[in-house]
Amino acid sequence: MDGKETKPPLASPPGPPGAGGPDRIRWKDDDVEAGLPGHHGGPPALARTQSYGSLSIHSVRSNSGIDPSAALPIQYRTISIDIEDYNRKGQIAKKAQKAATTDLADLEWHTVSVDEVVRRLTTSLQQGLSQDQVKRRISKHGRNSPSPPETHRIKQAIGYFFKGFGSVLLVGSILVFIAWKPLGQPPAPANLALAIVLLAVFFIQAAFNMWQDWSSSRVMASIKNMIPEECLLIRDGVQVSTVAADIVPGDVLLIKAGNKLPADVRFTQVSSDTKFDRSILTGESVPLTATVNCTDKNYLETKNIGLQGTHCSSGTCTGVVVSTGNRTVFGRIAKLTNEPKKGLTTLEREVLNFVYVICSIMFAMILLVVILWAAWLRKSHPGWINVPTLIVDCVSVAVAFIPEGLPIALTASLTISANKMKKHKVLCKSLKTVETLGSVSVICSDKTGTLTENKMIVTDCAIACEVMTAQGVRDTLIAERNTIGELAGNAIDQLRAVAGLCNAGEFDAATRHLPLALRKIHGDATDQAILRFAENLGSVSEVKRCWTTKFNLAFNSKNKFMIKVSGMTHPDGLDIALAKGTAAIFEPGDMLLTIKGAPDILLDRCKNYTGSSGVTLNLSASAREKIERIKDEWSAQGRRVLLLAHKAISRSAIKSSPSSSGFETEMVEQARSGLTLVGLVAIVDPPREEIPGVIKTLRGAGIRIFMVTGDFALTAQAIARECGIITTPNHLVANIAGLSREPMAEKSEKGNHTPSEVGDAELPTSIVLTGPDLMALNDAQWDRLATAYTEVVFARTTPEQKLRIVRELQARGHVVGMTGDGVNDAPALRAADIGIAIGGGSDIAVEAADMVLLESFSSIVEAVRYGRTMFDNLKKTIAYLLPAGSFSEFWPVMTNVALGVPQILSSFLMIIICCFTDCLAATALAYETPEADVLMRPPRKVGVDRLVDWKLIVQSYGFLGVLETVASFSMSYWYLERNGIPFSALWFSFGNLPDTIDPEYYAQKLNEASSIYFVTLVVMQWFNLLAVRTRRLSIFQHPPLFNRATRNYYLFPAILFALVMAFFWLYIPALQTALGTAEVPVEHWFLPMSFGLGILLFDEGRKFLVRTWPRGFIGRIAW
Secondary structure (H helix, E strand, C coil): CCCCECCCCCCCCCCCCCCCCCCCCCCCCEECCCCEECCCCCCCCCCCCCCCCCCCCECCCCCCCCCHHHHCHHHHHHHHHHHHHHHHHCCCCCCHHHHHHHHHHCCCCCCCCHHHHHHHCCCCCCCCECHHHHHHHHHHHCCCCCCCCCCCHHHHHHHHHHCCCHHHHHHHHHHHHHHHCCCCCCCCHHHHHHHHHHHHHHHHHHHHHHHHHHHHHHHHHHHHCCCCCEEEEEECCEEEEEEHHHCCCCCEEEEECCCECCCEEEEEEECCCCEEECHHHHCCCCCEECCCCCCCCCCCCCCCEECCCCEEEECEEEEEEEECHHHCHHHHHHHHCCCCCCCCCHHHHHHHHHHHHHHHHHHHHHHHHHHHHHHHHHHHCCCCCCHHHHHHHHHHHHHHHCCCHHHHHHHHHHHHHHHHHHHCCEEECCHHHHHHHCCCCEEEECHHHHHECCCCEEEEEEECCEEEEHHHHHHHHHHHCCCCCCCCCCHHHHHHHHHHHCCCCEECHHHCCCCHHHCCEECCHHHHHHHHHHHHHCCHHHHHHCEEEEEEECCCCCCCEEEEEEEECCCHHHHHHCCHHHHHHCCCCCEEEEEEECHHHHHHHEEEEECCCCCEEECCHHHHHHHHHHHHHHHHCCCEEEEEEEEEECHHHCCCCCCCCHHHHHHHHHCCCCEEEEEEEEEECCECCCHHHHHHHHHHCCCEEEEECCCCHHHHHHHHHHHCCCCCCHHHCECHHHCCCCCCCCCCCCCCCCHHHHCHHHCCCEEEEEHHHHHHCCHHHHHHHHHHCCEEEEECCCHHHHHHHHHHHHHCCCCEEEEECCHHHHHHHHHCCEEEEECCCCHHHHHHCCEEECCCCCHHHHHHHHHHHHHHHHHHHHHHHHHHHHHHHHHHHHHHHHCCCCCCCCHHHHHHHHHHHCHHHHHHHHHCCCCCCCCCCCCCCCCCCCCCCHHHHHHHHHHHHHHHHHHHHHHHHHHHHHCCCCHHHHCCCCCCCCCCCCHHHHHHHHHHHHHHHHHHHHHHHHHHHHHCCCCCCCCCCCCCCCCCCCCCCCHHHHHHHHHHHHHHHHHCHHHHHHHCCCCCCCHHHHHHHHHHHHHHHHHHHHHHHHHHCCCCHHHHHCC
16 A cells, blocks of 8 residues: 555644633533532433434424514614613613513523522533423423414404405495495395395405405415424433424524424533524624623624524524523514515506506496596587496496406415415415516525435445445454454544544434444434444443543534534544554643534645554555545545545643633644545445426426535536436536627527427537636626536535525526525525425525425425416416406497397496306416326516416407307397397487386397397306316317316316306396396307307317417417
């Protein structure tokens, strides 16, 4: 083997140990906080029971009553300043906010010592609280949950009545009541009935809104309960997982990176790199370092208090809960604030814009009717339309144009979509989430835990440049432990020691009796894999017994390594952890630095390596080349590679005390050079079985999948190929050299390109870029990357680079979805159009995301499917409501005013169509299942593909509306013609009938003709309902019956309900007299069916043309 045995120096001029308070986790022989003697060999061991979280605080995630980010930023900063004013001037606050400030200023948890905190709360840092204490404190302090926000019942009730079209209905009802009396001479019973029905619809809509609000609240409550709310505590001397609501003051809380604090906490132990992100409260983006000692008299500014709702962005720490529920800072302020108002989502704005357009047309038409009456009819034909009739005509125009069923269908559609996604284990936090899903064009996916199983296993290791399998190294150790073999020294033991010591994982005490593969480990997936590997080589607890932790720097995605510095507590540890030469000169005050991390970061810091016999050899160029080759080979096979190293540090070389803040800087500097490479390990995290199919489906939906990972480029490329993200041969995969720095030719609009529109064959497909590559890209290269490449992998990326990727894609017109589960993913999750977290991920990721996949990444297919389906179903609802409920009702009023013919459809029957016969059918469309091609279409372009566009208007008014209007007019006037009332006698008659027509006979036949117009519309709408179920597919491809995937049983009860309503209003004699309705001859029930069948056949022909020639004229104007 290359190299010469070396012995690292362990001597340097001695320096006095530094002094300092216990502001970092520096485990010593004595436990200062508790005043108890420490255990030999490390911190006191805790007996453990089965727990349900890996040192995670799943405390308040999505279940807090008020979102702090929406409610607190201004109030928090104001209170922080006010406390300083109070401490400085001693003024008594006059307002409620200042009253809370006074309460906070009186708190002393941050100024008293840790011992005093423990004494006041009657707790123990080692034992925690007992179950009896917990029960008593829950009774005294209540559960750890904020009081529900104050509900404004009156405002809420008013909203039930007047949101949607409630105000129009109420005003219309009042006006018609006035037209009945006192203006009606004599009062017309039909006007009274119309007014009553309008008022009834007003109350029915309010009742539905009330029910919908209750139903939605119940759905959201059940969804929130699907996310566990657990945190890790010490109670009765063991680690237990507990729901956040059961935390009480005095509980000892264990916190790690990614956790969200469930209560206010006084820190008792913190690692050197512990930092908390308070941006959710203060707006400050820079995380603050946590300390044990007080740094500010202001309770809100001191760094030894962790505030509820803040996140631990790095490190690990322990704290004592000092405030819960309404007594936390957040709870105190929340009591002074109202529930934050929720702004309109883009979908709600789009619906609102549609309503504005419809209402604008409605008011314009009403104004036209009034002008025609005032300027012409009132003078030329004074007996034709009087004031009561004018009022009823204006209300009729309003009723005709407003689709009263739309608000009901909209809210029903949202609730249905939420329920369907819940069944597929998808949590949508807001309406924005659902609507955005239909337009996502790029999904940037994290690798570990998202595309892969996050069940890491060490498969291979390399010691002294010799590669062995994980099982092979164990067999070698067993076979040669008592012999003189190639690896008979302690080379394997040194690897076991570094793997066990430099590890944040810890076995759950309750599962220690189980086989190694079944034992539960608290820690992330990487630490779990390495800890199992180390335990497989020998007892890790034996190693830890001989060493005590003095300093710990947790792994983070920026440094890409973890450091642990240990002091010797038993000489047995020397033969295990160090080479014999080094162990011989290692003294009790010396320290052992162990480090593990990315080889590309750590290899250059290594000066030596451990040889096959356990001796320390010089790391020559040839040995370095062999190690690089092993790393590249493993990376190319999709394995994650970690380097394990150590360094013995003489006590004379240490200038700072382990308890001082300078110790961290000194240890980080020590880790920059002089390391001894102990070995490499290869870790496999296999892709989830369903991922290739998911990627293929999403790509077919026109969505590009970009992998964004911190792994090596070779590893990322290999995993991407296994997942199906990269499909081209390796020699065709481009790199940064393939991105020209010259500006792109203006061939197509940026951001509008998708694979579905151009075709994969025309595109250069795959490219792999690294984090350093990203920093060098100019705008032209980003343009080319965003438009030309469909298979993109970003490797060795930092959180800042992930954020940049999202923003660069958004700047080029893409709607970006970002998936992730780690702390480092949170900034990009927040910035993305839709952040998608994995349910088992960190609290920061879940909090930052808009949507949570509770089981696996495969759920995203259903989420996209139902996101697009919801938008489609709303378009279908509008396409169904507009022909009969708007267009066909308007023309009877306009022809009555402008052409002098009788109003062939009564205003009362207009209301019946809008609010009864059509409404239930429109709601039934919300239950439509996704069309088979919903995931074969390109994503919706925000701002271009509108909910209601000119194509939908052409379909509803120019095609269906015209057909239904012409058929209904024809049926009515044909019936009058057959009964001796020719159309020529009505044209421009303005009520002046020929003497040959009896007025009573005319009125009776007119009522019958109005009922025929009504029945014609109702029957034709049945066929329209079947036609608008699909936008492109035939009814035979998407049948409403007999096919489980496409059936919608709600359509037929809706049709039956419309039939019952028609019989109810037309065939009851008492209603006929009062409302001016009449029985309809039987042939006029069956003739409209032929017209309706014609609509269905015409639409089937249109869909056939769209499917056959999608780029033809009919395809381009298809809605």
